[in-house]
Amino acid sequence: MIEFRSVTKTYPDGTDAVADFSLVVPAHTTTVLVGSSGSGKTTLLRMINRMVEPTSGSIEIDGEPIAQRDPVRLRRSIGYVLQNGGLLPHHRVIDNVATVLRLEGTPKQEAREKAAEVLDVVGLDRSLAQRYPSQLSGGQQQRVGVARALAADPNILLMDEPFGAVDPIVRAELQAETLRLQQELHKTVVFVTHDIDEAFLLGDQVVILSTGAQVAQVGSPSEIIENPADDFVASFIGTERGARALRTKHTDHGTVLVDGAGRTQGRLVESSS
Amino acid sequence: MTWVVDNLDLIGRLTVEHLRQSALPILLGLLLSIPLGWLAFRFRLTRGLMLTVVGLLYTIPSLALFALLPPLLGISFLSEINLVIALTIYAVAIMTRFVADALASVEPHVRQAADAVGYGAWRRFWQVDLPLAGPVVLAGLRVTAVSTISLCTVGILIGIDNLGYLFTNGYQRQIVAEILAGVVAVVVIALVIDRLLVVLGRALMPWAGKGA
């Protein structure tokens, strides 16, 4: 469990990136922070592994304040997936994945064997192990990034717009893969995105943020869609217009649902529960 | 031409001497410029200072340096160590700027990624920043090597024999072939060393320039 207690962050240039933010991130579930650009998502994520220090307030992992932990050791105990993969260009795929194990002192051979197993887990062919990151596609680089984050088997996984830079098809593939992995591994995942559909797809808990990391609403995807807290949330998730604003239309063949543009999106059937 | 054929022995011996005298300053220049270049890269305050100082060092005429070093360091004027120290100073002057630029050429997001996965500062410098700065450092090393090999010939003015001997001796004895042989030998070893550095760079940095 990760707990933010009245956390604020003001950067040295005076930018108030985070103003009084409190949140509980339950263990073994996925919490998605979603908000528009500049709302403070990356800042929040980086405070969890002490890449950024809060100006005030505290963050606890399993009840222990992280301010007392050694930052470098803390980072090794938390998996981090970055937007552009963040792979080390001068290390082969296998050594990129083995990075944290090596930093923790695992012998090279053992670390590489473990890394090869993790390549299997994220669905990367072992034949790619000897390549350099520049010899991979964007989607493959992202998988390597996920593999590196998982290699030392951390409890916590931080993902900062990990699929922001790949095309929609690969993105959907990686999202499905993330869901599958999470079903097996049950990590405590904090996932950052500005794509609300991605947030609803992956999140057990979704946190909608406005500027200054102000929490507009926290809840499960269903709770948020069924009962948006205010107009900001409603317009952000698109229940007014667009894909999520569905209306019923009665036809000769039964009732269907159409979106704002009048396109039929599905058929209305009675829930069995 | 006959002069060259008759004196292959001499040219060979001087070439070996020349290489030996150049190698140390090139190596020392590289080693010393790493901490200095880092200082210039890391702190704004030291950056201006370092770069101005090394810039000025490079403009000191070599003869003046030969005359200045002995009283400053208590070494003999007519000594190889005088030559080696002077050449090292020039090498450091060139390399420091290259190392500073090389470190600045490392992508900030890669550096941050290294921090994020748990590299400590010291380890990150040696295992991430410096290797990734490698291609630009190598470019600087090539300039330094060629420059040092060429500059080394002035050693003859303080009595140190190397390929520079062919210039002064050829001039005194009015043998044009001897002077030309000296020029060609210097150019050839400069080119050979340059090639070697490129090959070495490819071997040590197989990741550079791949894919993309």
Ligand SMILES: Nc1ncnc2c1ncn2[C@@H]1O[C@H](COP(=O)(O)OP(=O)(O)OP(=O)(O)O)[C@@H](O)[C@H]1O
């Ligand atoms: N190092 C920094 N120094 C000063 N201001 C910063 C720094 N990093 C971020 N900020 C500012 O803090 C605010 C929040 O930035 P942050 O990167 O956390 O937003 P974000 O929600 O991740 O945005 P994006 O979706 O664009 O990644 C922004 O106004 C940003 O300009």
Ligand SMILES: [Mg+2]
């Ligand atoms: Mg961000």
